Amino acid sequence: MSVDPQDDPAVRRAQADRLSAVWASPKGLFLRWTDTNNNRVGAWYVITAFAFFLFAGALALLMRAQLAMPDNDLVGPSTFNQLFTLHGSMMMFLFAVPMFEATAMLLLPQLLAARDLPFPRLSAFGYWSFLIGGVFVAGSIFFGAAPDGGWFMYPPLTTEPEQSGIGADIWMLGLSFIEVSSIAAAVELIVGVLKCRPPGMRLNLMPLYAWYILVVAVMILFAFPPLIAGDILFELERLLDWPFFDAARGGDPLLWQHLFWIFGHPEVYIVFLPSIAIFAMVVPTFAQRHMLGYAWIVLAAVGTGFLSFGLWVHHMFTTGLPGISLAFFSAASEAVAIPTAVQIFVFIATLWAGRVVWSTPLLYAAGSLAIFTLGGLTGVMVAIAPFDWQAHDSYFVVAHLHYVLIGGTVLPLIGGLYYYWPLLTRRKLSDRLGKIAFWLMFAGANIAFFPMHFSGLLGMPRRVYSYPEALGVGGLNLASTIGAYLFAAGMAVIVLDLVWPRSHPPVVRNLWNAGTLEWLAETDDTNWGVRSVPIVLSRYPLWDDPDFLRKVDEGRFYLPDAEEGKRETLVTSVIDAVPIQVLRLAGPSIIPLATAVALGGVFILTTFHLYLAATISGIVTLALILFWLWTGTGLQPEKPEKHVGLGLSLPLYISGSRSAGWWAMFITMMGDATAWASLVFGYFFYWTIHPVFPPAAAPGLAGPGVFWPMAAMALILAGWIGTIAARELYARGVVLAARLTLVAATLLSLAGGLASLAGPWLHGLDPARHVYPAIVWVLASWVSAHVAAGIIMQLYCLAGSFAGRLTPQYDGDLRNITVYQHFLALSAAITFPVIGLFPEVAR
């Protein structure tokens, strides 16, 4: 047997020093903000989201103070409407979703024994976007300019400038900005779960947390784009008077409701599943056994992910849709309760089969179960349409959703906080304070929200700033107010526990004796994540292999060193986690922050109608993104392969469908295609509600004709084929022909993008007159804008080819833009027949 170099402590120490140096955080007042490491960025993310949570909670306390008595006049209706709009919007967009992304960013690499997520700078960019957008939206209330149309922003109340001030724009643009960053995070997390698992961790061994994150990130990818499409239509109506939701000009307010709730209902599960995911880690630890029914949890997560997209109309049961349509959604809303029940019983069964160790995190788990189950049962009730006709938009629903979200999101997160705090800070939070806080919050939540079931059934509508004494709900509301303040007191105890200075020594590693990889985290300040990337052969390696920890720490697995002084992590195959690449990760950089500031400028300046400045900001953003890509991605390594330990040698560069970048492009385009599909849905939605659609020809209302749309389609498809041809030629080393083909493809795309706009332009379609020209313009512009982005990519690859960064061996960029072109071709092949040919058929 040969001598393992890892046997030598001196070798190990030298390796550890090199790793430390490579992964060291930048220091200094300014430089520290250029950090991109998931530990640091994740911590900022968590703290920011928690701060927004406290802020949004304080808004709720003001509301409860106003509602404590009938006919109270503590705050007027104008303030009150801003309060509830901001409370709901912030809890959803600035707390629940970002908190999921933040915790996933912190925990996931650790759970997968990856050194970081595959795109650290993208994470940092997402964080800065979130911070800027969040402060912009939340801060508006100090200027009395907060959005006041409800978190659902139903038009026409919110689209008419006289009815709603700048608040609506702040909501739309500020939160759109954050939605973009959420999608970025989703891409990051999906690629992280699929491609950055440790060797041996096949799909059947993935930690349940990772399964949940995978499902939720995919849900974000399909749920947020419809809202973004809705936001686009919404802002076009507000800024340019295109009448998408104006009934007088052929629009329909219901389209917004559809798009909003196609987002809004999956959103509920997007914020619920990641918190339950924490329990999937906590429960086995405190049952001291493997999770019983691993496959059941996977079933439940995936099943919920799917079914949650078939529920959106249950928010629209009272809009007068046909009964048969409502029944479909009622049925799906009942069905989604099945996977939810499965999860609850899996947790109970695991504890039943294990040896229960009572602890503060487990207390929170039990409390969550008690609260969430009640919310789930009232959820089954409101899914029944005849009952919902009474309960809808009344305080009953307020009670239901708070039971679900407090039991399903907030308390699990607090439980997770008590569970993972030692992992993050090497200190343990106080069990005593944790229990006091728990009982305050548990009692508070029930005292606040249980009476609301009755206030609602007695006839108290939601979103009222005042109610008459004669309604007879004064006592119930007073109880709700007292409960809310009790809950807040519990939260204050938690905050106290968090900031309380601690003098006791650091806790031991893996304090709770858990079995999963995140507890490999070392107790001294190491940023590298894991000392070496282990081979994982079971679901709970820390329990199943007593030597596991030692072997990881002694660097006996992969990548124990950073010889070249570069940040690295392993990329493995999707299903069986076979190592296929050493991925060089980007280090600290100011670019993500700068790009977020510039992109934030676009959204914020547009809010104030400063279009010139917004355009400049947009150009700066584009320049920064190009600079970011050129200097930080697709870099050629100094050698093709490197040894990673255990006799394995892996390439430093791969391209095509095995690489992380290809997956990121593919996933991003899935989201993009969903937004586009939502706009096409809008076109056909208008067709269904109008007896004659497209409307009879009149000046400004004619269609785009047949010729130009068909020409645009042909040209864009030709550009797509040209790009594919260029990729193939390049791969075969025929560089000159490839370049020429790519130039031709670029020109064809350009012509296609112009032809797409020529149809509506030359036929004089006036988008402000009627919804038909407006939706045609939107569809054509959507494709043209994507062509423009495609042209930038094609030119980028040409430039790369001339600069020598794109070679037949290192052709990742070209392969990635081909993926983009596939989606562009798909959208062109459907959009142009829709706007060009469908009118001929419909007439």
Next chain:
Amino acid sequence: MLAGGMAIAALLIYLSVMLIAAHVGRRRRGRIDHHTGMRFILWAGAIGPTILLLVLLLTALPMMRPIEAGARDLAIDVSGEQYWWRVRYRPPGGPAVDAANEIRLPAGRPVLFNLSSPDVLHSFWIPGLAGKMDMIPGRTNRLVIRATRPGRYRGACAEFCGRSHALMRFTVVVMEAQAFDRWLVKQAAPSPAALAQSDARALFRDYGCAGCHAIQPDAIGRRSIGPDLGHVGGRGSIAAGVLPNEEAAIAGFIRHPERTKPGIAMPSFDFMPEADARAIAAWLRSLE
């Protein structure tokens, strides 16, 4: 009945889950093995809920079928407007009758509501009589209600509609059918006080009140911009269920409507002398 049944079932399910959980949390010995645990998940988590939910669904779906109203039933057009209710009774074979903010119904007969809105979304809700139905610009939604017991019921706007959403209420008075028929005939004729010349009537015109508020039928104005006041004296409250129908309240509302209803379309008449406001108020109250 549906609600009660569901509530009892939900309570029973809730208690059983909690009992099992408490049992699991407390037990020290007698852990279940892998096989039993999987069986437990299968039955309690999957098969049980599947059957229960299917039963619930099949029980509830038939209840979705709306009550029908025929061509010979009373129809009432209600339009939700910021922040009040425009009401028009369309009795079969009789003249249409305009009213606002209070709806009277005949007990025991189905009544068809045609619900619409000219401005933003509203939702028509009488908790004691029926579920809610949204009022959506560009659409007309139908809701059929058959009230059984005479009495007064509260109504409210249930869809957030702007600043005074909370103050958009109304009253529903369910009357014995014959009494209702007599009442509606009376409403179709002008109130005597509306026709008689009086100082207060002149003030109502001179201050421009009539520019928005018609006194229907056949007295002053035609299509009302604001609530029709033809028989306002007979209503239980004013300002869409917010103020009592009393002289002082009406006079105060005329002079400072914004104080009662933020965001209201009606301009404030704070320059109007109190005496004039009182006179108009008294006259309005006489329009039975």
Next chain:
Amino acid sequence: MIGKLHARAQQLRATLWTMIVPPSAWAAHFLACYLLAAITCAKLGRTAPVDRTHLIVGGFTLLALLVIAASAFIAWAQRRIEGDPPPHDDSTDEDRLRFLATATLMLAALSAVAVIYVAASALFFEDCR
């Protein structure tokens, strides 16, 4: 015949994509039923009878259940590996295949239930009211 199919099924590849075939069938079924009903009712009015819709929904349902059943059959075949005692949670090809097959089978059951829920609810309506 069955035995042959069984053997063939065992050799098919199981991936994340094959795992989501049953719920995707549910999604397609759901969307098809909803769009059908929505378009029928929007174009023909509230009193339009939906008996033809029932037939088409029935067809969609059969199709969806067929896809789900096929997927379930393959998964069921892949789950059965001779002489391999539980627990099946090792990092081996067999256990990974068995896991994907089990998850697929369970998703097929859930999807079938959800498809039946949706299809059953259509039967309670005679027209678009």
